[in-house]
Every structure is written in structure tokens, then in C-alpha cells.
Amino acid sequence: MPQTKPMVSVENVVASASVEQKIDLNEITTKFPDTEYHPEQFPGLVFRLKTPRTATLIFRTGKMVCTGAKSEEMAIKAVNTVVQKLRKGKIKIKNDAVITVQNIVAAINLGGKIHLEKAARTLPRSMYEPEQFPGLIHRMLDPKTVILLFASGKLVCTGAKKESDVYRSVHNLHSLLEEKNLMIYDQ
Amino acid sequence: MPQTKPMVSVENVVASASVEQKIDLNEITTKFPDTEYHPEQFPGLVFRLKTPRTATLIFRTGKMVCTGAKSEEMAIKAVNTVVQKLRKGKIKIKNDAVITVQNIVAAINLGGKIHLEKAARTLPRSMYEPEQFPGLIHRMLDPKTVILLFASGKLVCTGAKKESDVYRSVHNLHSLLEEKNLMIYDQ
DNA sequence: AGTATATATAAAGGCCTATTTAAAGGGGTC
DNA sequence: GACCCCTTTAAATAGGCCTTTATATATACT
Incomplete structure (x- = not known):
């Protein structure tokens, strides 16, 4: 998937x-x-x-x-x-x-667009106020990180204590987005 | 005197x-x-x-x-x-x-008026800005207290750690005011 | 009659200051 | 259009200031 x-x-x-x-x-x-x-x-x-x-x-x-x-x-x-x-x-x-x-801050590109409006309604512990900030703010519990999601499919992960926490956070979120059908890939 | x-x-x-x-x-x-x-x-x-x-x-x-x-x-x-x-x-x-x-705060009445304008020019470590506050603020070094002087001859002494510091502060200031001829007594 | 102005003093929690970095959207200046 | 700035997130660090309490004093202003 x-x-x-x-x-x-x-x-x-x-x-x-x-x-x-x-x-x-x-x-x-x-x-x-x-x-x-x-x-x-x-x-x-x-x-x-x-x-x-x-x-x-x-x-x-x-x-x-x-x-x-x-x-x-x-x-x-x-x-x-x-x-x-x-x-x-x-x-x-x-x-x-x-x-x-x-703290470790990482930039991520998922390679496909994200349906932010739908993600805001689907993802728990999320905040999305586009007129205040264009990214959706999602708090992951394990690892305890915060991920900013953008419509472009790019992410910012912050709060990680180890580089492996960044990879785990991205994997968890990517799986979740796929599962909930929030990713949009070209053709 | x-x-x-x-x-x-x-x-x-x-x-x-x-x-x-x-x-x-x-x-x-x-x-x-x-x-x-x-x-x-x-x-x-x-x-x-x-x-x-x-x-x-x-x-x-x-x-x-x-x-x-x-x-x-x-x-x-x-x-x-x-x-x-x-x-x-x-x-x-x-x-x-x-x-x-x-901290001990005390109210004092010297029983005679104080020439505040003159006191402001005479007393060291003094601040007097009547449009900001009607009292003259004087910092005494020993005892280390702060005395607010009002034209009415009333004082407020604050910053004392012992009651005896209050009496010493008042005595010191009263002597200084008399010495510099800054007190005005009725008749 | 309340507010404010000003003084000292302790306590502890919140917020500000500054540092870095990406993302994207808004604003402003040239 | 190309630059800046701002917005948000996390994290440590450590000073400064604010909050609250009491109290007299005396001005001006709601």
C-alpha cells in the first residue's frame, strides 16, 4: 500500500x-x-x-x-x-x-499529497487551524513526538530524543495515513 | 531643636x-x-x-x-x-x-510639615516626582530602609527587618531634616 | 468609593528573553 | 518575483518580570 x-x-x-x-x-x-x-x-x-x-x-x-x-x-x-x-x-x-x-527535528517527504481536512477529522490529538498555521499538528504518543503535516505530503517531526524515534514516528504516521486513506498519490 | x-x-x-x-x-x-x-x-x-x-x-x-x-x-x-x-x-x-x-512597614507623624521641594534638593539618594507620586522616596543606608516623606510631615518607613530599625531610621531622618532646616513647625 | 501612581518583602509558577530547524501561507518592502 | 518578517512545534539553559498578600502615605482620575 x-x-x-x-x-x-x-x-x-x-x-x-x-x-x-x-x-x-x-x-x-x-x-x-x-x-x-x-x-x-x-x-x-x-x-x-x-x-x-x-x-x-x-x-x-x-x-x-x-x-x-x-x-x-x-x-x-x-x-x-x-x-x-x-x-x-x-x-x-x-x-x-x-x-x-x-530534541531532534527532521523534515520528511512522503512522496504523495495529504488530505489535510480529512486528516484533521480523522487523526486523534490533532489541531488544524489553516488561517493560523498551514500545517496540521499531530501529537504521537509512542514515540512521544509532534508531527506537523502539510498538504504537500511533507512533514516536520520534532520532540524525538533519538534518530530512531524519528523513523518510528514517520513509519507509524505513514501507516496510519494509508490505513485511513488520507494519502493521495499521482495516478 | x-x-x-x-x-x-x-x-x-x-x-x-x-x-x-x-x-x-x-x-x-x-x-x-x-x-x-x-x-x-x-x-x-x-x-x-x-x-x-x-x-x-x-x-x-x-x-x-x-x-x-x-x-x-x-x-x-x-x-x-x-x-x-x-x-x-x-x-x-x-x-x-x-x-x-x-519586612516591617510603619507610619510616622513628625508633627510638623516638611519642605519637600527643598528636601528633594538636599537629601542624598532621593527621588521626588510629584506628578508620579506625591511622596519623596529616600533610601537610608543604615539601617537599610526606604522612607517615603510627605509634605504633611507624615512618613512611611519600609524595608526594616527589626522594629528597632524603624526607630533608628526615623531618628536619623528627623535629625537630618532638623539639621538641614527642612522642617516647618506651626508658630 | 474605587482605580492608578510608589515602597519593601518573602514565596513559586508562568511567561518572556535567546538558540536552532524544517514545513507553507500570510504580510510587507524593494 | 525576490527578499525579509510573522505564524507553529520541540527541547535544554537562566535571568527578569509578572502574579498574590499586607500596609501606611497622598495625589489624580474614573
């Missing part, structure tokens, strides 16, 4: 990390002038890497948030690179970061 | 307290229907006493805030009464509350 194989592309991985130690953000600003730090606006310092192209927020507490990586592995590599650069800049950091992937 | 003795009246004492134990606020609501608890609006439950006439905020964490007492002693008595009432209502509370007075 599935006419096509979904194309899945991980677009963003968010990971939290901690070096378990207080960090002087002003010192980082001095040694890394290209960082952004506006404490009156936001308490975190923004440390950008060209490769992997990411933005890591560094907090006074030694906790960090890395965003923008294209895979779990690259997110981990990015945090380790940031810590390595800080150390080369003579910022004393005793321990390596303990890293946890917190 | 002080033509009159200031009349000092403690109007409000705020104390924080803790019974060092989690409390089920919904259970209190059931057993004390006259309490106010609207968690979507504010996380604390409001427990009012007729004597001493006070309002005590009770939090999930077992921490409390008692307001409205007319003396340090009454604030302590109010918190102990609240804990006693909770226990009589079969709310299990193992330890007595550890109480700390956090």
Missing part, C-alpha cells in the same frame, strides 16, 4: 551539556571577541562554530545548549569542540562535558 | 516561614473551605486569620509568607496559629515553623 518510501532528513539536533563547573562568561567574551553575550537580554553566551555549523549557548553554571547540528554525533562533536576551543583560549575547564541529546 | 516627638506606628509585618515538609494544598482547601487557592493565578494558598488579623500564603513546599501583623511578635503568633489550625484539621505537619521577619 505505501506507494513511496518517505525521504527523511534530520535538520536540527539540540543537546544539553554540563562541564560541572562555574564559568566566567566575561572572560570568554575577552578571549573570543566573536561570541555574543548580552546578559541584560539573555543570560547565556552564544558561541558559534563553523564546523559543525552550530550555536552553543554557554551559561555561568557551566551548563550549555548546542543547537543546529545535523546529527546526534555532530551535536556531541560540536560540544566537545567548543570545550576544546575554550581550553585553548586558556579558559580553565577541568572536566569534559556530559552531553544529552534533548 | 526637635519640636515634637515622632509618633511611630507599625502597620504591617511580613514574615517568611517553613515547616520543612511538602504540603498538599488541595487537602487544605477541602478541610478549610474558607481558604483561597487558585493555582492557575498564583501558586500559594491564602489562609486568613481573624486574630491576629493576617493573611498567610502557604506553598506546596511547606514555605509560608505571613502578612498584615502589627508587630514581630504577632507575626510569629499568627504563623504558629496557622500551623496549629492545620494540625487540628488533620493536616500532618511534623515540625514547627522556622520563622523570619522579612
